[in-house]
């Protein structure tokens with residue numbers, strides 16, 4: 488079995504951001520999959536994602552769900568070939584450079600945080 | 605080619621309802637029976653949609669419950685859940701079943717309650733809607749559904765120059781259309797200034813860029829091509845496309861392309877031997893104004909990047925060259941999640957019969973419905989036409 492959610496979460500708690508890379512086609516993803524969605528390959532190696540990237544898209548949530556205190560910024564961050572969805576700090580915009588800065592655990596589940604460089 | 609025919613159609617008003625899910629569904633279903641001139645003895649199966657009853661009202665195993673309410677106990681009943689595309693998927697499966705000869709005539713529809721009548725406030729309902737985003741890689745960030753579509757729309761704005769004013773024009777148009785729909789949740793017009801002055805929910809979306817929380821139900825009777833002529837007013841289903849995109853959002857190569865909609869539309873047009881150019885109008889899934897802009901491009905009404913300017917220029921208005929959401933869309937008609945897909949089919953059927961009064965698209969021969977679920981990862985596109 489390749490990278491599991493439990494592995495991904497444990498790594499994030501320890502300050503490491505993991506993704507997977509397909510050995511067959513080279514596609515990389517910011518979250519675990521059992522099978523590569525690009526080529527169907529099953530050999531997905533765990534890989535450490537780069538800690539610096541660029542904002543692909545973002546929004547500021549003003550009306551949060553129960554369990555969260557708004558407002559806060561959420562977005563997807565381009566890290567070489569992979570993207571991750573993360574909490575953002577520093578009022579960033581599309582194209583801005585950001586750096587991995589640990590994790591939040593606001594709802595009882597962990598999410599990565601990226602901060603303006 | 606005709607795959608199946610819609611021979612009865614009805615919906616409740618969308619808005620606030622005190623009745624139970626089963627009672628609400630029955631109101632639409634009995635209307636559809638009467639419209640088709642059938643009773644439960646002529647219905648061979650139920651294809652039913654409800655997205656969130658388990659979470660909102662602790663109410664599951666709903667298919668036999670609603671079937672019993674409308675005299676269908678005994679026939680095979682199945683319930684679908686595909687977020688906001690719930691009842692379009694029920695419709696797709698119903699069309700396939702009658703086309704394949706498994707059943708002759710079936711009832712299809714959906715119901716949902718999303719207003720505070722459920723006992724749930726905005727925060728709790730926002731949390732339940734967010735359950736359709738990725739449980740492990742999106743929900744922990746605090747991402748909401750306005751947030752999901754904000755992420756898609758912000759990138760669309762970045763790539764194509766779409767503006768907040770253009771988005772506001774979508775809301776203005778759909779509110780104007782909603783004033784001509786007696787079933788609509790909102791019956792009043794708005795202005796670009798009012799939209800832009802309303803509070804921000806998740807930028808670029810103001811409150812008035814977002815569809816409301818609604819209660820409601822919709823239902824249609826679907827029969828085979830062979831049997832359609834024994835009914836008074838059949839409308840043909842000539843194509844139903846259905847595609848799925850990868851989740852989570854971070855894995856989509858071009859999220860604002862809404863690829864599942866492009867794939868589903870291509871399938872539907874090919875089955876029907878037609879193209880976007882032949883559609884008299886579209887009903888699209890405008891849960892947020894940006895979603896209508898992306899949908900209008902994905903179904904081929906406008907070139908990529910032209911959806912925003914087209915809305916601002918009035919091209920998608922009732923008197924434009926490519927009308928979109930004459931019903932008022934989700935934005936003004938309302939969005940009771942599990943009822944939305946078949947409500948679009950109700951609008952297509954009524955328009956193609958020429959029965960929609962002051963919101964009628966004159967001479968409409970063919971039309972298309974686009975119903976998406978989740979972060980657009982599920983999309984069903986249906987083409988219907990006047991029976992030849």
Ligand SMILES: [Zn+2]
Pocket residue numbers: 509510511512513514523524525526527528
């Ligand atoms: Zn691969």
